[in-house]
Amino acid sequence: MRRINAFSLTLKQQLAGAAIAAPALTVVTLLFVYPFLRSLQSSFRSQEGVWTLDNYSEALSIYGGDYLYTLWICGVSLLALIIITATIGGLLRLGVYPLLEFIFKIPLFVPFVVVGHAMRVFLAPHGTLNSALSITGMFNPDTLPSFAFSSLGLVAALVWKNLGIGLLLMLGAFRSVNESMLEAARGMGAGKLKLIWHFLVPMNKGSVGVMAVLTFTSMLGSFSIPAMIGNAGGSQMIMMDLYHQIVYQQNYGVANAIGVLTYIASLGAAIYYLKGVTKK
Amino acid sequence: MSKPLEVALLTAPMSERGAWFSTLRLTRRFTIYAISIFMIFGPLSSLLLWSVAEKWFWPNPFPTQWGFKYWQQAFEGKMLSSLGLSFGIAIVVSIICLVITVPLAYVIARNRIPLKHIVLLIFLLPQAFPQLPVFSNVMVLMYRWDLVGTLTGLILIHLVGALVFSLWTLVSVFQSIAEPLEEASYMLGGSRIYTFFHVVLPIALPGIIASTLLVFLYSLDEFTGSLLIGAPYHITMPVFMYNAAGGYEMQVASVTSVLLMIPGILLLFLLQKYMRSEYLAAFGRV
Amino acid sequence: MGIYIEGLTKAYGKKRGITDINIHLPEGGLTAIVGPSGCGKTTLLRTLAGFHTADEGRILFGSRDVTRISPQGRKAAMVFQHYALWPHMTVADNVGYGLKLQKVPAKERERRVREVLERVEIDTSDIGTRYPQHYSGGQQQRIALARALVVQPEVLLLDEPLSNLDAKVRQRLRIGIRSIQQSFGITAVYVTHDQEEALSMADYVILMNDGKVEQAGTPEEIYRKPSTYFTAQFLGESHTLTLKYQGKLQRLVLRSGDALVTPVVDERGTNAETQERSIAHEEVIEEDGSWVMEGEIRHHLFMGSYYRYMVDIQGQSMFVDDDRPLKPGSCKVTIPTEKAYWFDI
Numbered sequence: 001m002r003r004i005n006a007f008s009l010t011l012k013q014q015l016a017g018a019a020i021a022a023p024a025l026t027v028v029t030l031l032f033v034y035p036f037l038r039s040l041q042s043s044f045r046s047q048e049g050v051w052t053l054d055n056y057s058e059a060l061s062i063y064g065g066d067y068l069y070t071l072w073i074c075g076v077s078l079l080a081l082i083i084i085t086a087t088i089g090g091l092l093r094l095g096v097y098p099l100l101e102f103i104f105k106i107p108l109f110v111p112f113v114v115v116g117h118a119m120r121v122f123l124a125p126h127g128t129l130n131s132a133l134s135i136t137g138m139f140n141p142d143t144l145p146s147f148a149f150s151s152l153g154l155v156a157a158l159v160w161k162n163l164g165i166g167l168l169l170m171l172g173a174f175r176s177v178n179e180s181m182l183e184a185a186r187g188m189g190a191g192k193l194k195l196i197w198h199f200l201v202p203m204n205k206g207s208v209g210v211m212a213v214l215t216f217t218s219m220l221g222s223f224s225i226p227a228m229i230g231n232a233g234g235s236q237m238i239m240m241d242l243y244h245q246i247v248y249q250q251n252y253g254v255a256n257a258i259g260v261l262t263y264i265a266s267l268g269a270a271i272y273y274l275k276g277v278t279k280k
Numbered sequence: 281m282s283k284p285l286e287v288a289l290l291t292a293p294m295s296e297r298g299a300w301f302s303t304l305r306l307t308r309r310f311t312i313y314a315i316s317i318f319m320i321f322g323p324l325s326s327l328l329l330w331s332v333a334e335k336w337f338w339p340n341p342f343p344t345q346w347g348f349k350y351w352q353q354a355f356e357g358k359m360l361s362s363l364g365l366s367f368g369i370a371i372v373v374s375i376i377c378l379v380i381t382v383p384l385a386y387v388i389a390r391n392r393i394p395l396k397h398i399v400l401l402i403f404l405l406p407q408a409f410p411q412l413p414v415f416s417n418v419m420v421l422m423y424r425w426d427l428v429g430t431l432t433g434l435i436l437i438h439l440v441g442a443l444v445f446s447l448w449t450l451v452s453v454f455q456s457i458a459e460p461l462e463e464a465s466y467m468l469g470g471s472r473i474y475t476f477f478h479v480v481l482p483i484a485l486p487g488i489i490a491s492t493l494l495v496f497l498y499s500l501d502e503f504t505g506s507l508l509i510g511a512p513y514h515i516t517m518p519v520f521m522y523n524a525a526g527g528y529e530m531q532v533a534s535v536t537s538v539l540l541m542i543p544g545i546l547l548l549f550l551l552q553k554y555m556r557s558e559y560l561a562a563f564g565r566v
Numbered sequence: 567m568g569i570y571i572e573g574l575t576k577a578y579g580k581k582r583g584i585t586d587i588n589i590h591l592p593e594g595g596l597t598a599i600v601g602p603s604g605c606g607k608t609t610l611l612r613t614l615a616g617f618h619t620a621d622e623g624r625i626l627f628g629s630r631d632v633t634r635i636s637p638q639g640r641k642a643a644m645v646f647q648h649y650a651l652w653p654h655m656t657v658a659d660n661v662g663y664g665l666k667l668q669k670v671p672a673k674e675r676e677r678r679v680r681e682v683l684e685r686v687e688i689d690t691s692d693i694g695t696r697y698p699q700h701y702s703g704g705q706q707q708r709i710a711l712a713r714a715l716v717v718q719p720e721v722l723l724l725d726e727p728l729s730n731l732d733a734k735v736r737q738r739l740r741i742g743i744r745s746i747q748q749s750f751g752i753t754a755v756y757v758t759h760d761q762e763e764a765l766s767m768a769d770y771v772i773l774m775n776d777g778k779v780e781q782a783g784t785p786e787e788i789y790r791k792p793s794t795y796f797t798a799q800f801l802g803e804s805h806t807l808t809l810k811y812q813g814k815l816q817r818l819v820l821r822s823g824d825a826l827v828t829p830v831v832d833e834r835g836t837n838a839e840t841q842e843r844s845i846a847h848e849e850v851i852e853e854d855g856s857w858v859m860e861g862e863i864r865h866h867l868f869m870g871s872y873y874r875y876m877v878d879i880q881g882q883s884m885f886v887d888d889d890r891p892l893k894p895g896s897c898k899v900t901i902p903t904e905k906a907y908w909f910d911i
Contacts, residue, residue: 259413
């Protein structure tokens with residue numbers, strides 16, 4: 001903290017700070033912020049370089065359905081995720097289930113692509129789930145539905161992968177709730193489920209919100225999972241359409257239009273989160 | 281609980297009631313554990329099964345022929361080079377991340393950077409927005425800079441997404457180190473640099489290790505960027521697996537999956553101490 | 567020698583800083599800086615330490631101007647409220663840290679570390695293997711003190727060192743720190759919010775209020791000759807009464823232990839009823855070198871070796887201590903004039 005005079009100290013410190021921040025900031029600015037802005041720009045330009053909204057109208061007309069489908073899948077997955085993690089989180093908060101926490105941390109450490117493949121293999125028409133069910137003899141093997149290449153497979157994979165982070169966030173929030181508040185509720189006869197849904201979750205709306213935003217945007221932008229699970233015709237997850245436009249059509253205009261539409265959805269979630277944080 | 285059961289329970293004599301409750305409790309415990317284990321291990325075990333299945337015909341519940349044939353095949357084939365590549369890249373990315381984020385995180389934690397919230401937010405962007413659209417545009421840029429299909433390009437694209445894990449974790453680690461610990465050193469004659477290496481770093485070490493492991497895992501699993509930038513010259517494990525699954529080589533894909541899971545499971549055990557849910561209660565509210 | 571502070575000013579953003587501090591701290595003495603929270607005492611100490619750079623003014627340690635020198639170069643050592651002992655180093659390494667920086671050879675370092683730890687009464691048998699966490703709060707603070715003293719600083723700075731400890735430990739350590747400071751003969755600056763601590767330990771007391779020095783002097787001086795109302799009511803167990811004297815309303819500050827209470831008894835020897843007054847009850851009168859007021863004993867607290875009476879004087883209450891058991895009722899409260907401090911409103 002050697003000071004020569006007040007002015008050079010600030011300047012020297014500022015330069016040092018800038019030098020320390022430079023490498024990391026350059027990487028992100030150059031390789032994310034800049035391309036991000038370019039994608040915005042590119043979405044408004046046609047193949048010839050003219051400013052236009054055609055990309056958007058094309059994207060919406062071809063992929064409007066897929067866009068809605070993606071939002072729908074992510075919404076359903078998020079709901080399922082919240083229900084499962086709140087229940088498990090609540091149980092872990094209210095009781096002792098030694099191995100449970102460990103079990104649910106496993107999805108954190110399994111790569112996205114592996115989850116996709118595992119779900120496919122698990123839920124395929126001739127997959128292990130159906131094999132297991134057929135062992136029990138309760139089901140006729142040939143009539144078992146094929147989950148893998150369908151919406152349910154996507155939802156299952158998306159929910160599964162996010163169980164780890166979801167539970168961690170929920171549990172973290174639940175554990176910060178004062179025991180005496182729960183005891184008061186228990187004293188009035190609230191059972192475990194009531195405690196979770198009438199007390200723990202409402203008391204932690206902020207954390208639930210953060211978790212919801214983080215996982216929704218992650219699911220929305222998910223590429224590896226739809227890539228692995230795919231879909232036998234019918235609606236696709238929007239990222240697959242984007243990939244198709246880039247690799248097979250080389251149409252960056254439309255691809256970026258699709259991208260911008262997903263940014264908007266993610267942004268909505270991010271704004272909600274920031275509002276929540278700045279309210280504090 | 282249904283009404284008749286409730287009534288039956290409440291009117292039963294105390295000793296019976298006690299037995300009822302504990303059976304109920306046990307059943308509930310058992311059900312919860314059973315469902316959870318099924319949910320988590322079901323899909324994973326099928327991977328394991330597939331990796332050792334040599335012949336498997338529908339509708340048999342288990343493979344008709346077991347063996348490590350596909351493991352052998354995988355190791356003799358191109359998978360080995362992908363495996364080496366993935367690990368190599370992950371190590372390099374982890375080291376670079378460490379070098380460029382540790383000083384920055386310290387400076388942010390000690391409030392010596394203006395607009396620190398904006399700076400932190402910028403690093404969050406690669407995880408907040410869908411990566412595919414942005415990385416596609418990165419690909420266009422990298423074409424111009426001759427980086428597509430190179431190791432440098434691959435490392436850079438991994439770095440973009442990894443920085444946030446390192447930075448945000450380290451900022452909270454450094455923030456947890458009380459400033460008087462450093463001030464005491466200054467008073468005794470220690471310079472800022474000396475204090476950083478002798479006081480701050482040793483105390484921050486567990487957190488630094490945790491964040492490095494997070495980055496390592498992220499790089500190992502990175503798919504989108506690797507597909508766009510690395511392929512087809514440098515194929516990382518996730519891309520290799522994607523190709524294998526696309527070609528309906530289920531067993532090879534499963535073998536690859538199992539291999540990809542191993543570092544993850546190891547890390548899970550190592551990080552059991554650090555990934556306490558309490559630490560994450562404030563996640564996102566730096 | 568000693569410490570000279572001239573015109574020292576440090577603004578501190580939203581928090582109040584310090585303004586135009588001009589004081590001389592005696593060499594080899596313990597100076598306490600005391601005041602309510604937000605008064606600037608910590609800012610002053612940290613500016614002395616070098617963690618803040620003054621906006622204006624000078625700081626001299628003896629004849630050395632240290633105003634623009636970094637903390638590393640001031641030859642001052644600091645003891646912190648939460649000890650700030652490094653958890654990853656043994657006690658020996660903690661205390662020897664400063665010596666290592668001074669490039670003192672290992673053998674001599676070890677000797678000096680042991681010596682100073684013995685002076686603060688820490689057992690030195692396993693300091694090379696034990697870590698600070700294994701010691702109690704009081705022991706940790708003594709180790710922190712040893713760490714500061716072993717480098718033979720010119721000035722010792724202490725930032726509320728006992729605030730984190732419980733009452734009994736605090737009492738013992740006050741004496742411990744004071745005797746160590748005296749035996750080393752080191753100039754010490756001791757910040758505390760506890761006025762009792764300041765008065766009992768210091769050679770010189772600086773009372774701060776709202777960023778300025780309210781009054782400075784020896785403990786006896788500022789206790790017995792408070793120059794302002796703030797000083798009078800801050801020190802000791804004080805009460806402020808707003809009373810009329812010769813027609814004028816003024817503030818009277820007095821201390822529980824200085825006042826005397828005398829029950830007013832009637833011919834039958836029992837306490838007179840509240841209605842009967844001999845003195846115009848709104849006035850305070852001077853009688854035989856004491857101020858006399860009329861009041862009424864309302865409640866009492868049994869304190870063990872004495873009683874504490876809550877006395878009501880013209881609707882204001884105060885405490886008066888006495889070892890006799892007295893009944894509620896009319897009374898007279900007297901206080902020697904030199905122990906009563908009058909201030910204009």
